[in-house]
Amino acid sequence: MSTNVKIDTMIVNNNPAIKLLVFNGQMDETNLENLSSILDKIINKEEHETRYILLNFKDLEFLNSKVIGYLASTYAQANELDKKMIIVEANQNINDILSLVGLTTIIDNYNSLTEALEFIATDNSDV
Amino acid sequence: MNTLPPIKIAVPANLQLSEGLREFVSNILRVVGFDQTWTNRLVLVVDEVFMNAVKYGSVENKSEVQLSFYPKQDHLFICIEDEGNGGKKVEVEELKGIISANEENNDLTKSSGRGLSLIVTNWTDNYEIEKSDQGGTRVNITKYYNTTDKTPVPTTDKNKKIITPRAVPHQPEDIFIYEFKAKYDIHSEEDKSHLLSTVENCGKKLVILDMKNVTYINSVFIGLITKVYNKLNLAEGMLALCNLSSQIEDTLNLVGLSNILILADNLEEAKSLILSR
Numbered sequence: 232m233s234t235n236v237k238i239d240t241m242i243v244n245n246n247p248a249i250k251l252l253v254f255n256g257q258m259d260e261t262n263l264e265n266l267s268s269i270l271d272k273i274i275n276k277e278e279h280e281t282r283y284i285l286l287n288f289k290d291l292e293f294l295n296s297k298v299i300g301y302l303a304s305t306y307a308q309a310n311e312l313d314k315k316m317i318i319v320e321a322n323q324n325i326n327d328i329l330s331l332v333g334l335t336t337i338i339d340n341y342n343s344l345t346e347a348l349e350f351i352a353t354d355n356s357d358v
Numbered sequence: 359m360n361t362l363p364p365i366k367i368a369v370p371a372n373l374q375l376s377e378g379l380r381e382f383v384s385n386i387l388r389v390v391g392f393d394q395t396w397t398n399r400l401v402l403v404v405d406e407v408f409m410n411a412v413k414y415g416s417v418e419n420k421s422e423v424q425l426s427f428y429p430k431q432d433h434l435f436i437c438i439e440d441e442g443n444g445g446k447k448v449e450v451e452e453l454k455g456i457i458s459a460n461e462e463n464n465d466l467t468k469s470s471g472r473g474l475s476l477i478v479t480n481w482t483d484n485y486e487i488e489k490s491d492q493g494g495t496r497v498n499i500t501k502y503y504n505t506t507d508k509t510p511v512p513t514t515d516k517n518k519k520i521i522t523p524r525a526v527p528h529q530p531e532d533i534f535i536y537e538f539k540a541k542y543d544i545h546s547e548e549d550k551s552h553l554l555s556t557v558e559n560c561g562k563k564l565v566i567l568d569m570k571n572v573t574y575i576n577s578v579f580i581g582l583i584t585k586v587y588n589k590l591n592l593a594e595g596m597l598a599l600c601n602l603s604s605q606i607e608d609t610l611n612l613v614g615l616s617n618i619l620i621l622a623d624n625l626e627e628a629k630s631l632i633l634s635r
Binding site for chain 1: 373374376377380394395398399401402405406409476477480481
């Protein structure tokens with residue numbers, strides 16, 4: 232039985248270019264596939280309209296290096312396909328971990344969804 | 359902190375048990391007296407080491423990983439040991455080499471290698487890897503209690519610097535300046551240990567590293583600087599770097615060290631900054 236996590240996905244403001252993933256629980260190697268099955272589809276396969284992938288970590292209690300590694304490599308892949316991953320509302324524990332490993336220097340990180348959407352609005356006026 | 363007898367458990371080598379183990383470890387750390395920040399950090403440290411023990415030192419569901427917690431007067435000692443019978447068995451020296459190689463890789467988009475090289479190195483005061491009596495690998499971790507109050511929690515706001523006002527101002531004679539020798543070799547064990555031992559024995563808490571002879575750094579060197587910073591921070595000291603090349607300064611910015619280190623263009627500026635804190 233893998234670690235408990237719930238990942239809800241939704242489109243933001245009826246805009247298919249912006250997809251929001253909301254995490255609740257803990258992420259580690261045992262349930263990484265829950266995330267990869269969602270993200271791989273968004274980034275590599277079917278969802279061509281999606282340009283921004285927002286990861287809401289407000290209720291994410293834990294993630295380890297296996298998950299961090301997946302996020303880092305997926306970020307790079309997304310970038311190559313002109314898609315952008317953004318972290319929003321990371322709680323203190325998650326921020327602590329992401330800062331230590333330097334992920335906050337490559338993946339944009341906003342304290343609120345509103346701030347992230349403001350950035351997206353200025354990043355690309357077509358969105 | 360609460361003094362407790364040693365706590366020892368044997369966990370079947372199965373990552374499905376990680377979540378429960380994290381909860382258990384979290385409870386121990388809270389009872390011992392760590393605050394929430396350090397409880398979270400050390401839970402991740404134990405998780406990373408447990409993950410390695412299961413993947414490289416065990417046969418899934420057949421082996422056990424032994425975890426022991428020894429609360430001492432001023433520190434917690436944690437010992438995590440595998441049986442060394444995994445199919446992907448990695449010898450102790452080989453593991454040390456892997457950690458070192460991962461430390462040398464600055465690529466933040468790489469998919470693996472952060473567990474021991476960054477997380478365990480930075481969030482413990484000491485860790486050792488040795489061969490156990492049963493032929494497996496034992497990781498020994500030391501974490502002092504008194505860093506719980508001192509280490510600031512990093513933020514993603516790069517403009518935030520945490521400055522604690524001093525009651526008694528520092529004097530110039532309180533500063534120790536370390537100048538790297540010409541053609542400093544970042545791969546040399548001798549050069550690395552010289553820096554650490556010199557800072558430890560200088561008797562001063564304010565240290566400036568003059569980087570004019572250092573032309574290149576990698577994450578081994580970054581790990582070294584972090585160790586020096588942690589040691590000084592533990593003693594309420596400070597670390598400044600000066601005469602950095604633009605390349606080195608970029609690297610320190612990239613890994614976020616510019617948020618906690620004092621960086622100066624030259625030695626005089628470094629002295630001035632360090633004395634004004």
